[in-house]
Amino acid sequence: MPVLLCVVSEKTGYPAETINPDMDLEGDLGIDSIKRVEILSAVSEKLPRCPKVKPEHLGTLRTLNQIAAYLSEGNAVSAPIPAPAAVVSVPDSSLPEVPSIITRLVPELTPIGPRDAFPLDKSLPIAVTKDSGLDTAIVQELKSKGYNAELISIGDALPAQFGALILVAPAHPASKSCPWTEDSEAWLKKAFLLVQSAGRSFTTRGTRGLIMTVTRLDGALGLQGGNDQDPVFGGLAGLMKTAAREWKSVSRAVDVDSKLPLNAAAKLLVKELSFDGPVEAGLSSEGLKTIALVERACVPYGLEPLKFGDAVIVTGGARGVTAECALALGRAFKARLVLVGRSPLPGDEPAEFSAASSESALRSLIAKSSSGLTPREIGARAKELLAAREIRATLARLNAAGAEARYRAVDARDAASVKALVAETVKDFGPIRGLIHGAGVLADKPILEKTPTMLDAVLDTKLSGLRHLLNAVKPSDLRLVALFSSSTARYGRVGQSDYAVANEALNKIAQVLSARLPKCRVASLGWGPWDGGMVDAGLKKLFASEGVGVIGLTAGGEHLVAELRGSGPAETVVLAALPGARPALPVSFELDLTLESYPFLSSHVLNGRAVLPLAISVELLAHAALHANPGLVFTGFDDLRVAKGIVVRPGAGTTIKAHAGPAEKRDGSFVVAAELRGDDGSLRLSAKVLLAAKRPSAPAAVLKVAGAPYGRTIEKAYREVLFHGSDMQFILAAPHCGPDGIVIESKTALPPASWARQPIRDRWLTDPAALDAAFQAMILWTDAQMGAPSLPSFAARYRQYAENFPERGVRVVLKAVKRADGLAGADIEFLDARGSLIAKLDGFECAADASLAGAFRRNAVESAA
Ligand SMILES: NC(=O)c1ccc[n+]([C@@H]2O[C@H](COP(=O)([O-])OP(=O)(O)OC[C@H]3O[C@@H](n4cnc5c(N)ncnc54)[C@H](OP(=O)(O)O)[C@@H]3O)[C@@H](O)[C@H]2O)c1
Known part of the structure; x- marks a missing residue:
């Protein structure tokens, strides 16, 4: 307890003697969940052997006594009680800002992959909420499939026993000036409470049930924005993404195209009840899709969204991160800004507090200067003083930056005040051209502990606040609307379900506004x-x-300006890398791979799935490096690593991105880091590509491999050992194969136009046929010598001494240099007809495993599950 008291006093500024260990942390001490995380992490640093307090415990540990009891369960040995830290701390903003590496991600629809089945218990009823038609279609469909269904109203109690809840949002067109109404917000809150009660029922019963919310936007989770449906219901996806993190029951948020006939929609939805995921799905005549985040750079639109002196209302703009954004906007557009917050317009600060520069220091001073105040009152007074300071500082910074700004104390949740604010702004500054809605509050708690008051605070600030603004302005005057949503809406976050709902609704609102x-x-x-x-x-x-990582204040403001100068899309996710993390390489090009446009893929099929050959991936890495550094020639690569194969889906295909960094000079060459990434951003392949002004001359070939001819005919090898189909069969002969290695004669590649409908170059940089033949030769060797086929994983060094491989083919000499459990390594030389070295691959490694044989035999494309 002494350590705990000391930390709480240090972090809050309440003198230790005013803190009673039975006080409620939140109610009596005003310590919110964020502060609690900070206090508990400081405690765990000081008492490293105590049990860690995890986020899920935060809800039950309400007093210091409860926390102390929890901590003492771990046989803690107390560290010496630390001396209280100096009271005055330096505000973070006075420290130099660490530059942020910001990643901008765009949500895009993507086909779903294989998924787990969900065995829904047919003996229990399925509760379906009433709406205007889809509900009855769902009930009919459920009954026809042998389920027992029960219609309930959104405000009703759930049946005592039920296996699933299908919560159907109303389908109604967005309303006129503001696309949603007070009623839709009220419905959303009721829906939240119904999901809460379903979750509670499953948790109490210890059952793994299913909760599916059904919205009726565009069948694309609002991403297409074209159906002009009430967007607020779309906030349910934020709830389900958080629910999926908080409890074990299956949580699904399915958006059905509102244009689908009801019976067809019901059929598709009922089918979905048998699957465990994905949490977020869009259902339209094009089938089921989910959302993937794709990294995309901002594309400038070319026209400024605002003109000098345009009036912009910025809710939350006097404090916090929105203040930083207001500053960036003020600098960039020289607009006239009206900053809005609930805090009163500040006067001058009483001189007695000027020495205190942190919240805890202020609390100490307030406690000393006004006796008789409770800790809660002291905390509230300190917060007021800090808010006033922040508002004064923001106005001063804007003033110094030459931007005209004023502050108005208006609660965005109050329609009449917002209306008056808009009227005053129009009178003084002209039509409202910009709305930045940054007002937001948190009330973190697990879903099961959320109260209607918390929902009101979090949802009303974001949603009613924006509704009042949109109702008060003339939408056709607007040139810019920026809504401050959160990555929590995209990913869900334990404790932040209401915040995820509100922000997800903002995302959907943005889609509709953008279309309108x-x-x-x-x-x-x-x-x-x-x-x-x-x-x-x-x-x-x-x-x-x-x-x-955290987004730096300057970098975040600049990002907002760049985003608003860009041409879209309406929804993005903005994340920062941790300091010291390697920055993402710039995208060199993007490639949509389909079986139709790259027919050779159907000849490179493993386990029923077409996989991009490593030899082609290497070619793409070389191309990416050259693309980013034109004027040089490709001479090889180092450190080629295969992280994950690139599977090309039948039908939809697969998008990959080739990334390449700047060229760094090394030993007369240029080294370029290059990567291939999948459409989910995951790393698939990386290498350091070598470029040079001139190609080096070839050394003499050195590898010698003896032995009898390979034991099968080549036709048999392709039939029985290799998985390669007709377009990828390059080996012509294998004259030697023994413990030392294998020698093959191989075709070289026909021009790119005979491999792909739209090749990215008209000549190859490497030779994918010869390289692939070498990898195939390795399979034959591991199969013959180790009894297991193999797949490549690494290559230390490749050097190419000729611009092109000879049309008549090459001899490939593969000398085994490593042979361990499950791993084979080789050095490989590619020779022309005169025995001259064309290229050399050293330190090639592959994983050999007998179980691959089965995958090799499933070498025809199988349709997706
Ligand atoms: N900081 C982050 O890391 C982060 C991450 C993701 C998203 N966001 C979003 O960015 C926005 C700003 O966040 P922040 O971190 O800067 O929060 P903050 O420091 O708590 O600031 C919130 C701002 O909103 C104002 N506000 C709250 N309720 C209001 C109401 N009813 N009417 C008018 N103004 C109101 C507050 O002013 P008063 O207290 O004076 O009313 C304050 O200026 C929020 O919408 C948040 O959801 C922030």
């Missing part, structure tokens, strides 16, 4: 954590432990 207002740049920014605002030191640590 062609002259207005609408952007919903799903910010990851910033280095400020709601994120304090404790949360920053928590995010760092999850591998997430």
